[in-house]
Amino acid sequence: MSSFQLFRENPAFRRYWTARSVSLVGDGVATVALLLLITGSGAGATGVAALLLAQAVPRFFGPIAGALPDRFEVKRLLLLAEVGQGLAFIAIALVPSNTALLVPLVALSSALATVFNAAGRTVMPRIVEEPQLMPANAWMGTAFNLQAALGPVLGGTVAALLDARGALLINAVSFFVGAALLLGLPKMEPVAASGGDRPGFLAGIGAGIAFTWKHRTARAIFLLLLFGIMFASLDNIVLVLLSRDVLDGGPFGFGLLGTGSGAAMVAASLWLTRPTAKVSAVTLLAGGWILAGVGLLLTGAAPVLAVAVITQAVMGVGNSIALIGEETLLQKAVPADMLGRVGGSFSSAAFAGSALAYGIGGFVAASISPRTSLFIAGTGLIVITLLCLPALRAGGRTDVNAPEDGPAVDAAASPTA
Template sequence: MAGPLRRDPAFRSLFAARTISFLGDSLSLVALMLHVAETAGQALAVALLLLVGDLAPALFSPLAGAIADRWDRRRVMIGCELVQAGLLVAIALALPPLPLLLVLAGARAVSGQVFLPASRAAVATLVPQREQAAANSALGLATNGGEAAGPLVAAALFPLVGVRGVLLVDAATFLLSALLLLRLPALPPSGPAGGRNGLLDDARAGLGYLWREPALRIIGLGFCVVVAFNGIDDVALVVLARDTFDAGSSAAAVLLAAVGLGLFAGYALLARWSSRAALPWLLVAGFAVSSVGNLLTGLAWAVGMAFALQAVRGLGIAAMDVATNTLLPRLAPDALLGRVFGNLYGAIGLAAGLSYVGGGLLLDATSAPVTFIVAGVGGTLATVAVAVALPRALRRRQP
């Protein structure tokens, strides 16, 4: 992890900007959830806020990726951070009624969705290929740390400055991120695919490319199926702790923390060792560990065992993330890389939404252990399919 951070000032700036940006995302989410819960007084209102934050960016992802490929990625990232800062200032000053608040929150989330493919593609430009796995591991560790610290920072600030103050602090984090991004070199479009056609044509071309390329299609479908089965795990963990183990809310919080601890450990290990791993097999291993971890959680008989299994599962999620972010730049040309990232992670967001709906229905109809077993079995079957199909597709790509 220290290698690219120590040797590359541009990557250090991107690293710091993304860490601060993710911290800001978490701050504003907590602040808005608490504000909506207090003013609207309905769980549905909070659910709508979360849905807007997840669904709107996912639906916009083809255009988000096209924007990342069409213009200078440095300028795109700076523009996104400034837009998010402006929207948060507007929300903080007005604290508008729920319908307008949802519109503004959705616009902020879409701006963040444009930022992500541009920043992921920028890593492939700024960092030598041999160090990209370590760089992506460092980013994963830092951004997850920012997301984890956000609620704690919000909790400390709330008694002092209230909702408006927390939102204004969040706006300041995006301004600071934009200032850090000014230190990056220009990252202009790399070829004709960067924007000779209209934006919608570019978005369609990106979707078509992701589907036509067998290796990318296998990775995308496999990732989405694994997430569609396993995305319900957070909700199921709460039910597992309370209903199955009869252990209460504290045990539920401990189980929810397990994956985060596994993620931190996974990113730290991968920062040191991922350069030695074969990326396709690292991806498959991540799919397998994350899926089998849920399968075995369904068979666990105590909170301690479930905690250990979910911590191991966090290692798998870290492997999935690092392998994907490092492998895609080797499979797609730079001129299409923003669209590949944008479309893939947009589809993953939709798969997570499907998991919340389908998994929630299964959880209500059966039990938490059954839900974990079904999730684990489905994800494991998808992993086996990827393990068989991906090596063949990669061999066919070789000259």
């Protein structure tokens, strides 16, 4: 099957990918517009921090959002979350630029995005056959990377032409376009309702957390995300300092470093859409994180800006393929009725890791040089990956549809298109 045959022969995947691409690029536009709106209102650093916190805090509730696909029809959840975000951004664009008004609306949008992401984790195994999960996830990775590559540029351009509120309204429209495309998806009933007694909502959340911890592969991915992203996110803090204070790149140099990483992420995900890219999910996940760690180490040692751009591209390639490997291994390793809840736990782990980095990283960056900070980040990322690798490999070799001490789950029970 060619890279594009998946689009030609699977209309459900084509609709889902297009919907996500439109919405994600719109999110990239909105990120820039929100920052311009809040800073233009005179709120200062406190307002920016409050806005970023409003975006981040709902991500902690991933396990709660992850229990929803087990109780409600998934397509309906996706539509409600998409339309809800569109309405929230219309309100954000129309209300006065007041922190007290913007923060709860931004938090509402982030909560709806958390619901969409949790429900979306269950979609791919339903609409794509198992042999096509890797290229399908690579295409979804490309959609995500386009957000980073195109969103900020488009956001700045649109905000300059229409002002920040106009850019926010365009983002709202992107959600409605996405919802219209999602209408063409097949109905996706909650898997947990297909057999046996379903636990209560709170019990289901607890069961998802317990499953994540008892399942060897899921636990390894959770820990890798928590501590791996903690180390990797130090790059976000010190890279601007490396450009300004060490490499004499200034703001333009910092932009080049981001461009090198973002372009490499898009290229890596596109490469994995090829039918000849036969690499296991475990290899992608572990190898990607190790490659990202090497990129951080090399960036810390880069003698000039041009070399740092290349090493950041190495980091971007590793980051991109690790995310695709993580998503594919999750879909193959976890039974269908646990995908949403385990995926929600993963999302919370990723956020907690970045929060730890941002909480600790400021003190680290203030006390040691940017190069040393990057050496710590790269070394820590490689070490935590190697520590988790045995559990990941065991998951790749065995029947990973079962927790360590629990019964196997019949793979045939997992719905596919």
